[in-house]
Amino acid sequence: MTQLALIVLIPFIGALLPSWALTAGRLWSAWVTGGVVVSALALLVAPAWAVMQGETLLWQLDWLPALGLSLGFRLDGLALLFALMILVIGLLVILYARWYLAERDPMGRFYAYLLLFMGSMLGLVMSENLIQLLMFWELTSISSFLLISYWRQREDARRGARMALAITGGGGLALLGGILLLGEIVGSYDLSTVLAAREIIHAHPLYLPALVLILLGIFTKSAQFPFHFWLPHAMAAPTPVSAYLHSATMVKAGVFLLARLFPALSGSEAWTWLVAPTGMATLLIGAYTALFKHDLKGLLAYSTISHLGLITLLFGIGSPLAAVAGLFHIMNHATFKASLFMAAGIIDHEAGTRDMRRLAGLWRFMPQTGLLAMIAAAAMAGVPLLNGFLSKEMFFEKTVYMATFEESTWLLPVLATIAGALAVAYSLRFIHDVFFNGTPTDLPRTPHEPVRWMRVPVEILVVICIAVGIFPSLTFGPLLAVAAGATLQAPLPAYSLKVWHGFTPALGMSMLALSGGALIYAIRRPLFRWHERTLGQLDARWLYEVWERALLQGSRVLDHLIHRRSLQDMLAVLIIAAAAMLLLGFWGMPLTGSATLTPLDPVSAAAAFCLAVGALGTVVLHRQRWTALVMLSVVGLIIALAFVKFSAPDLALTQLAVEMVTIILLLLALHFLPAETPRESSLARKLRDLLLALLGGGLTTVLTWAVLTRPYDSISDWLLRNSVPGGGGSNVVNVILVDFRGFDTLGEITVLAIAAIGIYMMLRDLRLEAPRADAQGRPWSSDAHPLILATFSRLLLPLALMVAVFILLRGHHLPGGGFIAGLIIAVALVMQYLANGVLWTQTRLSGELHPLIGLGLLLATATGLGSWYFGAPFLTSAHGHWSVPILGEIELASAMLFDIGVMLVVIGITLVILIRLGRIGLMQRRAPISNSDPKP
């Protein structure tokens, strides 16, 4: 059943295509995106068939078994229902968006985000593992953020997206906590196990906290009261996004999880009292607010909130039949709400406004769209013979059932009828205010019917609405049955999908709601005035903004307390903290261990003395930067010598090469700084720093002394023994780098590459005023590239390259390796820039050098991946002997390729940084020079 994984993967991979296809035209981009979705749908056919026969398909792969995390996909009725909704409505939205988006909107980006979102949703509904489900949950939050902020030049879009991300992201955090608790209770994160562990979960003391946390996640995602306010603000998104996110997908993720965990969590007092009232409140508040929204999409947004409340309420009631009704309403709501959003988008697109106070009488201009919108709105209102009627009647029936069941709940049917009436009223308003109600005045443009293809998605959805409304059991019936079976994890209760149930209380409630709604709409004018004066003043966003401001303010204060605006101060805190911990932790321990001391030889002592002088000199002379630089290189050289002394030639070579690069780097940087630093520190500050330095240095010395005088076992023996048999090289340092700890090296060069890209971008547009003379006011020599230097450095290049290759090749057995070779090549090339000038070198070393970094990373990673081909773990190295003409017998390890990757990364990084830095002044200086003759 790898198909299941593929179905989820396809949209993610496909997300790369739309932008690329855009080069062939906008229609192509839409076609390709549609093709991606169709291929996912095609893959779904066979599994769907099996699911319809009552099977539950599972596909699993161990990922991090130790953490209870396995990669698993599950397709049962519920997942199938959602997957179909996601894909089919997604396909319609793609078609619709092709005509909706304006010429200037970047279409590739839109489709890429849409596919990312689709993949996240599919992964969410098909996850078998709860942690994996949560990952996809977060992915939907992120990708919906991208979609909502698609028009990123608009402030409201950015704010709406941020709000949605903050609310759903916060909910996701709560959900993570809840799922971890749930996993702890059950002992497994596998959905199959969790769903079967109802008794264990309910009996556990942690049930309530887990339930509350999970519900928080669900309520934020599904825009339940009091977290509902993000949804209307998300309407700043393009209408196709709203049609997709707020009908079938994003907000349905919450109710999906409600249905998914229904068998495990429902049936307790806590469940009923937490879920049902929330749903009821959302239902009423949403329906009420929708009536008073003047924006078409605002109305639809609040009606979405209200319908989500209805679904939540149904699940909150907790009986199996209510759950079936909830599922049915999920399907129906998705169809009519998607079509309504699209219709609203068409109106906006063709009339230029969504404000119902300006829109009127559009029936004359767009009768076909009007008809479609009318049918969809009627379905939303619950008019008989349309799908909305059926599920709404099931809902009314459940509330009546609850009322007969328990005396105190008589309120339920009353409130449900009121909400129904409000829904009828706002649906009426949607139609009457827009399509009738006089003639339009001052519309931005003359409305007309949209492009044929823009209406097709709406037509399809409306046909579904009607078909389901008339023949429910023939259309949604089978799917509903398997979905309900998967939701309940139990035999289905008896229910009948029929239009006519006879004269039941529910029918009475429906009629009451229809007539009540008409009445409310009739008296809307006084109602509007009353609303403006009273409840209209309230806005839940206000609460959010207060919170947001408080949080930001709080973090600012905290930041002010902890974070000093000076590197020196931060370092001081760090050193004092480290010193305090050391002193606290090791106080009273004997300083010297039992190991015998090595006798001191005079050469080492002299070197150490020079080291100390060099370090001291750097500090004392730091205001004369050039001199300090010389002092600093003394330190570097002596460290290199120390490496030689302690038998680490590799490190010594590296240190030397790094010294060279550092000197060049510092010279380039110092060029832009004054040669002398002004006095900045007060005496007190200097004393403090001196004290800190002594403290830090002293403690490091003590610590080193304490460690080195104690006998200890390190892993070096193991490494020495296994270097040749395990890594095929006798240079242990290199074998460690490319083999034993190859993964570390890969991580390090990746970090290095990221840093280099950062530096590259930062230096790219930097312009600095290069000084025209040195500190004493002497002008630079006009002879920038002395002939002798230029000639000889050209001569040196091939020699240096030869040395680099030599060092690379022998690296596995003798001191050397890719890192050092890379540095040598970089230095040799930088020499050319220094000696011959950037322009001269550029003509010969054309092209940008930063692709080298990526190439090196790819090579190193590919070497690691290559071992998979042979069935070995990542980065296993192979080695063997080859006889090569001229060079003779050599031993090559696959690690050599890895080493070459490292080398390329190092070359790329060093050159990119140095050359960028070198060019800063060049670009700046060349301009004035062309105006005036530099020579006397």
Added chain:
Amino acid sequence: MDLLMESLIAVLILIGAAFTCLGSIGLVRLRDFYERLHTPTKATTLGVGSLLIASAIFFSWTMPGISLHEVLVAVFLFITAPVSAHLMAKAALHLRERGETGLPPETTLQRHDGSGRLSEDKDGNQDGNAADSG
């Protein structure tokens, strides 16, 4: 044979060390910049050169094959030493560094300033300048 080889190597090392030492003493003792310019070059060519020969003989003798690394080292030295000396001299001239007998002749200074130079590249790159003033 052993003794002969060993004494040969020892002599070469001693010569090398002596020249390196002389170079260092010269750096301290000589009077002005232009004179001091000579000493490090002697130390690198003769001093390090002898040491390299000693090394080549030793490793060719004790190890299988002939040791040729030293040749490469010598090549690098011979290329870099004159270049660095030249650059330092140029810098000194540019900065009008005074010697023991006053400034160098005016013609030298003017020649240095570029009037007699091939106008091959006027990249105006600051890199070379940075090296000059360093």
